[in-house]
Amino acid sequence: MSEGGALHRPALAPSLRGECAITASSSPPAERAPAAAPAVELRGITKRFPGVVANHDIGITVRRGTVHALVGENGAGKSTLMKILYGMQKPDEGTIAIDGEQVSFASPADAIARGIGMVHQHFMLADNLTVLENIVLGAEKLHGIGAAARKAVLEVSDRYGLNVRPDVLxxxxxxxxxxxVEILKVLYRGARTLILDEPTAVLVPQEVDALFDNLRELKAEGLTVLFISHKLGEVLSVADDITVIRRGTTVASVVPGETTPKQLAELMVGSELPSPETRESTVTDTPMLTVDGLHLSATDPDGVARAVLDxxxxxxxxxxxxxxxxxxxxGQAELVEAIMGMRDPDGGTITLDGADISHAPTRKRREDGIGYVPEDRHRHGLLLEAPxxxxxxxxxVTEKPNSRGRLLDLKAARxxxxxxxxxxxxxxxGIEVTAASLSGGNQQKLIVGREMSHHPKLLIAAHPTRGVDVGAQAQIWDQIREARREGLAVLLISADLDELIGLSDTLRVMFRGRLVADADPATITPEELGSAMTGAASGHLEHAEDGAETGGGAAE
Structure with a gap:
């Protein structure tokens, strides 16, 4: 399996044809209805939590052998509905039918036994295990953990064109x-229904195209996919049916060829699709963050030191x-961690507003005016079980309104x-509920609100709108633009290339720990930028020059 490589699409073995299926739509027209029973049918699904109704009377029919998209704003109830279908939660009301047979799931194991697999937005993989170990973990009864398991993993990988390397960590x-690997995990367990939650959130355009080509090939062989996404252009390009959920209930079922991104956005949130484009320039001549000759090494699994920032x-x-x-x-994550003080660089300097902070503790950097929207909100942005x-x-902790002197001010914080x-x-x-009880997009809005509330000098924003709906996207973009007009300096890292191009005044391309090219946001296209990200620079790009100092000049 090559990093970022395209998915190969060999024909599926006859033994697996028709074995993976899922679709969603509420009452497709009679002339489109297949003779066979739907892969999945949800009727009257209702789920209540204290103080909120997550799902109310939801009805979706998933046609076999199709890609069915499920869209809706943050908190609309999409994730709850999928957790119900996957057996992670039980509905208070309603029925689930798989292949025409009514079922009741007490756990994900029950759902897996009926051929339902789910690939979560936040991958459920153990970093310190190999690909093979991750795939067979929890499914040892199928083929054991030895040669038979390895053979079965490779067979499924080959049949579905996933091209895995089983022994790589x-x-x-x-x-x-x-x-x-996540997709292979569910296929290895015999999934006939595949749920993909925000599968393109962190992929570059070429990887998205490869994924969609693979999904179309699998669909042609009988696979059915339930596809959750906020990227409406992608939804319209890959889906056969689209169901829109708003405020916990289904509000529309549309056919991609008969709707536009604007119409779909209005169905979701009642407003037009926002644009990240920033037209006016607010760049000043006053440096806020200067990074010079930054170098960071890390030790690989073989004990060999290598440069992750060069x-x-x-x-x-x-x-x-x-x-x-x-x-x-x-190297993007390591760059952020070095600027935040989470990693101590081997060489180079980091200067914030004229002060050398190269080896300052993270708390001091925060107090000096660095705001931080982390790449992984669960690991670095929230205490999930805390209110x-x-x-x-x-x-x-040491800043107003959270504290007065040496004491926390809980009333002011609340x-x-x-x-x-x-x-x-x-x-x-309410504010007493845990962070874990919020949808991913609402968690993100809380983090952005927290960081912007301290009027930072520098905002490090790593994927600031990952997993948020179009309405929340627009709000976060507006907050960044407004603070930028007031002098905020922003280091933006994003897998959303439209966002990256639209918000940035200056663009740099990072490859293997080095800043290798400069791009003009006014002329670069997402496709050109995606090519440069994979090491194949194209039009509207310049190689980074040694010692460049203006607008983020890279030291090659």
């Missing part, structure tokens, strides 16, 4: 390869957004959490 894989240099000025483009795993008001304090919930439209029954 997961921590050494790029995000596209990890996704293929001579990185750039400057971000007040009022400037510097975008870093790159396939995940090329929202405690999460509002996180990372800003009041400010209420403000953030209102201003950032965080959908929640």
């Amino acid at each position: 997961v921590e050494d894989l790029g995000v596209a390869d990890r996704q293929r 001579g990185i240099g750039f400057t971000i000025h007040k009022g400037e957004v510097l975008g870093i483009a790159g396939v995940e795993g090329n 929202l008001w405690e999460n509002r304090i996180l990372g800003h 009041a400010d959490t209420e403000r953030i919930v209102t201003e950032y439209d965080v959908r929640t029954p």
Whole structure:
């Protein structure tokens, strides 16, 4: 399996044809209805939690051998519905039918036994295990853990064109390869119904195209896919049917060829599809963050030290957004961690507003004005089992309104959490509920609200709108633009290339720990930028020059 490589699509073996199926749609027209029973049929699904009704009387019919998209804004109830279908939660009301037979799932094991597999937005892989070990973990009864399991994994991989390397550690894989491992996990367990939750959130355009080609091939062989996404253009390009969920219930079922992204956005959130494009320039001549000759080494599994950051240099000025483009795993995360103080660099300097912070502790950097929207909100942005008001304090314990002197001010922290919930439209029954009870997009809005509330000098935004709906996207973009007009410097890292191009004043391409090319956001296309990210530079790109200092100049 090659990182970021395209999916190969050999014909499926006869023994697996027709074995993977799922679709969703509410009452497709009679002339399109297949003679066979639907792969999945949900009727009257209702699920209540304290203070909120997550799903209300939802009805979806999933036609066999199709890709069915499920769209809706954050908190609309999509994830809850899929957890019900996957046996992670039980509905309070309603029925589930698989292949025409009514079923009741007490656990994901029951769903898996009926051929339902789910690939979660946040991958469920153990980094310290190999690909083979991750795939057979929990499914040892199928083929054991030895030669028979290896043979079965390779057979399924070959049949579905997933091209895995079974002995590679997961921590050494790029995000596209990890996704293929997750898909292989569910196929190995005999999935006939495949649920993909935001499968393209972290893929570059070429990887998205490869994934969609693979899905179309599998669909042609009888596979059915339930596809959850916020990217409406992608939904319209790959889906056969689309179901729209709003405020916990189904509001429309549409055919892709008969609708537009604008119409779909209006069905979802009642507004037009937002654009990240920033027309006016607010870049000043005042440097806010300067990185010079930054070098960081890490030890690989074989005990060999290698450079993960190699001579990185750039400057971000007040009022400037510097975008870093790159396939995940090329040093972006390590760059963020070095600037935040989570990793101590081997060499080079980091200067914030004229002060050397190269080896300063993270707390000092936060107090000096660095805001941080982390790449992984679950691992680095939230305490999932803590209430929202405690999460509002996180990372800003020593700052107002969270503290007065040496003491925490819990009353003020609670009041400010209420403000953030209102201003950032965080959908929640209250600030005492845990962060884990919120949808992913609402978790993200809470984090962005928390960081912007401290009026940072520099905002490090890693995938700031990952997993949020079009309405929340627009709000986050507006907040960044407004703060930029007031002098905020932003380091933006995103897998959404439209977002990266639209928001950035300056673009740099990162590849294997180096800044290798400069791109003009005014002329670059997502396809050209995606090619550069995989090491194949194309039009509207310039190689980064040594010692460049303006607008994020890279030290090659």
